[in-house]
Amino acid sequence: MQDENYILFESYLSEMLSTDEILAFESRLKVEPELNQAFQTYKELSGFLEHKFENEEASKVFQEHLNKISEAHFNKVKSITETKGTTKIHPILKYLVAASIVVLFGIFTYNQFSTPSFSDYNNYETISLTVRSGQDKLLKIAENAFNAKDFAKAEEAFSKLINEDKNNAELKLYRAISNLELDHFEIADGLLEELRTGNSAFKNKAIWYLGLSKLKQKDYNAALVILKSIPEDADDFKQAQKLIDKLD
Amino acid sequence: MGEKKIHEDQKYIDGLLQNNAFIIQAIYDTFVPKVVNYIKQNSGSADKAQDVIQDTLLTIYNQASQKKLQLTCPFDAYFFLLCKRKWLNELKKSSNKEVTINEAELSKGDEAQKLAFETSVFDEKQALFTEMFNKLGNACKDLLAATFKIKSMEEVAKSLGVTYAYARKKKSLCIGKLTELVQKSPKFNQLKN
Structure with missing residues (x-):
């Protein structure tokens, strides 16, 4: 292919040709299959390069984040299989194990028959919000405060963030949890209700936390009704069923 | 026929694109164990599965950001087919082992097959373009x-x-x-x- 053709491709793609030149070029594409094929490849490569360089940083951040989650997932799975495979009990330990089982059974029975409380369920996994480059400090503050269980500070940061990004369901969920921890039930329930009726990925999580909110408010009947509406494919379905059994 | 209906599992694609920790975690919890099992049963290991899965998620992310990927089938079937394809390619590359797969059991409808095929082609093109750019x-x-x-x-x-x-x-x-x-x-x- 001659150099002039590539220069023509570039001019066409960057809209620098006159109407007559465009018409002439487009009619050549129709009758010159080789030119047309080279043009299609040129166009595709141009799109590839554009994406490659524009998204280089975002893509790197995504890869690092993915790597972190993947490592954590596979390490967890590995450690479970290893413990299963290598446990050998020393004879003397058997007595200790037997004694522990008695104690555990006692605790288990106690738990079964005592009323469940919010504090049985508020162990949150570490959240990670500052995954994209160029995001502001406020996200980092919110993330750190939430992970350190400083919910007052987290609430302050989340409410500011939501003001800027009114449709962000993830931020709303974390803000609701922070308020739930602070006993600000009105704010928490309002946010959770909004997520529950919406269509975001956090819909089921919101139902679960709305149930926990009612539990914390000791409104057991309301908690039951809400928990029973958690669909089977939700992450918290099993946990919810256990809680329902205890409350019923 | 109008436009194809976007599957509700599009939330996983959007979540990947937004680098959303919750969604990525959910993918690992919900869809990854099945892939790991498959790879282990087909001459692989957990470590190999980890790489295949990570590569596949990166491909989906790239296609979503570059080509506005729209999911018209369940994520489960699409993701599994892609991982499977990638793993079989790995096997082909590393040895001449004959691999038998029960296609009928694995295929989850034409839509998933079609979409997974498009993504694989996209992936291979990306690899080729990158290789040639480096030249x-x-x-x-x-x-x-x-x-x-x-x-x-x-x-x-x-x-x-x-x-x-x-x-x-x-x-x-x-x-x-x-x-x-x-x-x-x-x-x-x-x-x-």
Whole structure:
């Protein structure tokens, strides 16, 4: 292919040709299959390069984040299989194990028959919000405060963030949890209700936390009704069923 | 027929695109164990599965951001088919082992097959384009990087110490060179068919 053709491709793609030149070029594409094929490849490569360089940083951040989650997932799975495979009990330990089982059974029975409380369920996994480059400090503050269980500070940061990004369901969920921890039930329930009726990925999580909110408010009947509406494919379905059994 | 209906599992694609920790975690919890089992049962290990899965998620992310990927089938079937395809390619590359798969059992409808195929082609093209880009001379690589990062050709020219006209021409010729490298590669012709 001659150099002039590539220069023509570039001019066409960057809209620098006159109407007559465009018409002439487009009619050549129709009758010159080789030119047309080279043009299609040129166009595709141009799109590839554009994406490659524009998204280089975002893509790197995504890869690092993915790597972190993947490592954590596979390490967890590995450690479970290893413990299963290598446990050998020393004879003397058997007595200790037997004694522990008695104690555990006692605790288990106690738990079964005592009323469940919010504090049985508020162990949150570490959240990670500052995954994209160029995001502001406020996200980092919110993330750190939430992970350190400083919910007052987290609430302050989340409410500011939501003001800027009114449709962000993830931020709303974390803000609701922070308020739930602070006993600000009105704010928490309002946010959770909004997520529950919406269509975001956090819909089921919101139902679960709305149930926990009612539990914390000791409104057991309301908690039951809400928990029973958690669909089977939700992450918290099993946990919810256990809680329902205890409350019923 | 109107436009195809987007599946509700599009939330996983959008979540990947937004780098959403919750969604990525959910993918690992919900869909990954099945893939790991499959790879382990087909001459692989957990470590191999980890790599295949990570690569696959990166491919989906790239296709979603570059081509606005729209999911028209359940994520489960789509993701599983992609991982499977990637793993079988790995096996083919590393040995000449004969691998038997029960296709009927694995296929989850034409839509998932079609979509997974499109994503695989996208992935292979990306790999080929990257390989050929790396074959370009440094002058072309630098100029193209500058062009697509800075956007304004005037500024590109200034930053490289050349005239505007020269920078424009050079950009066309560098992409032209890349076009030739790609077109000459036998892999490209296979992908087209």
